[in-house]
Amino acid sequence: MQKESTNTTPQINRPEPIKFKGEIATFKGKTDISEPIETLLSGGYVLVEGLYSNGLTLLSELQSNLKKKHPNQSFKEQRAYRSEFRKLSNLILLKIYNNKLVVRKAPEIGWLEKLYPESDEFLLPFPQVQGLNSAWQWYFNGISIPVLRNKVHPYYGVYFPTRFEHLILFDNWLKRYEGPKKSAIDIGIGSGILSFQLMKYGFQKSFGTDLNPNAIIGLTESMEGTKLSRKIELDYGHLFGKWEKPTELIVFNPPWLPASHDINRLDEAIYYNDKLFPEFFEEAKKRLLSDGKIVILFSNLGEITNETKEHPIKYELEKETRFELDLFLKKSVKNASDKTKRNQHWRATEEVELWVLKHKDLT
Numbered sequence: 001m002q003k004e005s006t007n008t009t010p011q012i013n014r015p016e017p018i019k020f021k022g023e024i025a026t027f028k029g030k031t032d033i034s035e036p037i038e039t040l041l042s043g044g045y046v047l048v049e050g051l052y053s054n055g056l057t058l059l060s061e062l063q064s065n066l067k068k069k070h071p072n073q074s075f076k077e078q079r080a081y082r083s084e085f086r087k088l089s090n091l092i093l094l095k096i097y098n099n100k101l102v103v104r105k106a107p108e109i110g111w112l113e114k115l116y117p118e119s120d121e122f123l124l125p126f127p128q129v130q131g132l133n134s135a136w137q138w139y140f141n142g143i144s145i146p147v148l149r150n151k152v153h154p155y156y157g158v159y160f161p162t163r164f165e166h167l168i169l170f171d172n173w174l175k176r177y178e179g180p181k182k183s184a185i186d187i188g189i190g191s192g193i194l195s196f197q198l199m200k201y202g203f204q205k206s207f208g209t210d211l212n213p214n215a216i217i218g219l220t221e222s223m224e225g226t227k228l229s230r231k232i233e234l235d236y237g238h239l240f241g242k243w244e245k246p247t248e249l250i251v252f253n254p255p256w257l258p259a260s261h262d263i264n265r266l267d268e269a270i271y272y273n274d275k276l277f278p279e280f281f282e283e284a285k286k287r288l289l290s291d292g293k294i295v296i297l298f299s300n301l302g303e304i305t306n307e308t309k310e311h312p313i314k315y316e317l318e319k320e321t322r323f324e325l326d327l328f329l330k331k332s333v334k335n336a337s338d339k340t341k342r343n344q345h346w347r348a349t350e351e352v353e354l355w356v357l358k359h360k361d362l363t
């Protein structure tokens with residue numbers, strides 16, 4: 001039995017084209033740079049012409065200008081600097097024509113064709129173009145994941161892992177798993193990695209969800225015409241989406257840090273709100289077969305960075321009567337390189353966790 005999905009067709013998330021009619025100041029590289037900087041500081045757009053690198057020059061000039069304006073190293077001042085830089089750098093524009101950047105010596109960015117099929121001419125902020133460019137490199141070249149044979153090609157705006165200890169934990173657990181393998185639900189499927197691992201160990205079906213439309217659009221596209229498209233079914237939705245039928249396995253690699261009130265922390269792949277875990281456990285209770293298992297991949301990052309004193313899975317096990325612990329595994333995360341370690345002492349104690357929960361036996 002399936003519930004109708006509450007959400008309709010996913011609409012792609014992409015940098016929005018700038019709608020601007022009228023005269024725009026330009027920067028061609030050879031002209032005096034103080035003029036376009038003045039325009040930016042007064043809130044006006046500047047269109048980069050000539051070479052792509054002119055955009056980089058303007059960006060770095062804007063950066064040094066704002067650094068002079070905010071010389072103080074205090075947290076507040078640095079935050080003001082970052083916020084102003086973010087705002088003003090997005091006024092630097094590039095023109096796209098026929099799905100290509102108009103400037104010379106520009107990178108080839110396939111997203112311009114994929115994400116904007118309907119537009120033949122438009123403007124985008126320079127930093128957004130830089131984001132599209134690096135995302136294209138990840139997508140085009142793919143990333144190797146130690147537990148998977150094939151590379152993963154993360155779609156624009158979709159989470160993908162850059163460290164793999166938690167995936168190794170899950171892989172080791174799957175290797176020893178002896179329960180039924182008819183179906184599993186993969187909450188927050190992202191680039192599909194956990195479901196690919198499930199397939200590797202012989203699961204017949206995985207029902208994935210994500211509230212990021214790009215995750216659903218990207219996976220649908222990458223699986224099209226392959227046998228995976230019959231084995232991994234997708235729904236664009238919150239938590240379990242339309243998947244109602246109980247399964248023997250529910251897997252969830254949730255965000256690992258509690259959301260604070262800082263408005264820049266809205267990334268739902270990384271930050272969770274107060275309601276996410278209680279709601280997940282409540283819904284999971286209804287969708288787990290009587291001898292089924294829930295596997296949650298988590299980390300002590302929230303605890304060791306002092307973001308929270310509360311661990312949402314420990315909380316569930318201690319305070320609620322829905323589930324009990326079946327197995328707990330942890331693995332320390334490789335130390336960051338010496339360069340980054342200096343500022344991140346806590347990295348030394350970072351551990352990823354694999355929690356296996358089952359229905360609580362109340363007899």
Ligand SMILES: C[S@@+](CC[C@H](N)C(=O)[O-])C[C@H]1O[C@@H](n2cnc3c(N)ncnc32)[C@H](O)[C@@H]1O
Pocket residue numbers: 159160161187188189190191192193194209210211212215237238239240253254255256268269270276
């Ligand atoms: C840390 S990522 C994990 C992605 C993937 N499962 C993996 O292991 O690589 C968390 C994912 O959960 C999704 N997500 C966050 N909150 C969600 C919710 N309430 N319902 C569905 N998906 C959610 C995010 O968009 C993101 O793709």
